[in-house]
Amino acid sequence: TAMLKIQNLTATVDDGNKTIIKDLSLTVPAGEVHAIMGPNGAGKSTLSYVLTGRDGYDVTDGSVTLDGEDLLEMEPEERAAAGLFLSFQYPLEIPGVPTLTFLRTAMNAQRKARGEDEVSAPDFMKRAREIAKSLKIAPEMLRRPLNVGFSGGEKKRMEIFQMMMLEPSFLVMDETDSGLDVDALRIVADGVNALRAPDRGMLIITHYQRLLDYIVPDQVHVLAGGKIAASGEADFAKTLEKEGYDAYV
């Protein structure tokens, strides 16, 4: 049961000179998809970086737990191994490392953290081929270095591929819809919807309501003034798109 629980979180950037997240509380129960919307510069990306433990983002107060485990005590790799997956607006390129090699390493780290055996080469390949086929990814793409020279649509497809292979317990998507055409948006939405499960939680960060036509969230939150300023059900996203965020800043 992947429940994310953020309590009274305060976080700074720029060596502690700027407080971006202020007393933010948010709970995402297992099985639910929550969306975070908000004006540019509100701190949406900062929140996702704090959750994944990126350098330069410091927590000065509050707590974050995943399944009751203290996330803030873990190294970024430990968080990933615990099943936290962050999907970026601009996916990482990893020159020199074939996509499948990268993924198998990540998968085995995750398995090790769960006390499971390493995946066997044939099992891994079988699974990779099946999932790649379902996403219409050509097998030779999987032998190329991750994301290097991939088009925007290919990067998105590859990201969904990674998610489906790794089966994260908690998924954070930070504006992964930015600049996508409708076809690529569908790939992302179909992938995310396929991953909806009773034991998996998701946080979808987006500046636009559009993605939420395809991924219908259980809750929509506004991040403004460093905290969750308002929350509502799926329709709330449409209201926000129409009326903007002026009422919350």
Ligand code: ADP
């Ligand atoms: P959003 O994703 O909601 O657009 P961000 O989290 O990217 O907002 O940024 C929130 C604020 O924090 C912005 O004012 C941004 O300039 C500032 N900020 C983010 N990261 C840093 C950093 N590493 N150093 C200084 N300021 C930063």
Ligand code: MG
């Ligand atoms: Mg921004």
Ligand code: MG
């Ligand atoms: Mg952002």
